[in-house]
Amino acid sequence: MNPTVSSDTFDTFFAWAPWVVGIAIYLAFYFAKRREVATSKVSATQTTASQTFACAQCGRRGSRDQMVAQDHGSAVGYKCANCAQEALASS
Numbered sequence: 001m002n003p004t005v006s007s008d009t010f011d012t013f014f015a016w017a018p019w020v021v022g023i024a025i026y027l028a029f030y031f032a033k034r035r036e037v038a039t040s041k042v043s044a045t046q047t048t049a050s051q052t053f054a055c056a057q058c059g060r061r062g063s064r065d066q067m068v069a070q071d072h073g074s075a076v077g078y079k080c081a082n083c084a085q086e087a088l089a090s091s
Helices: 007-033 044-050 081-090
Strands: 067-072 075-080
Touching: 067 081, 075 081
Parallel strands: none
Antiparallel strands: 067 075
16 A cells, blocks of 8 residues: 555645635734733823924924914914914014
8 A cells, every 4th residue: 555645635735725824824813913902101191291392483392282373274383472473463
């Protein structure tokens, strides 16, 4: 008795092997990642408090409550109080 694999069985195995291995890898990553929860080390209130904005005219940096919002169509730019006051006086 000669234990050989027929060429038909050999071809079928290598035709389906990449699909089976690919699906197994995909499922392994899916089950490993689905229980992960995105955590943030900084709360939303701390993020806005530490965030600074630069003046669009002079470049001075400050928190958002120290800046004056300038609407530019669909974008918003910020100017410091001094530059906003100068722009208002020159208009």
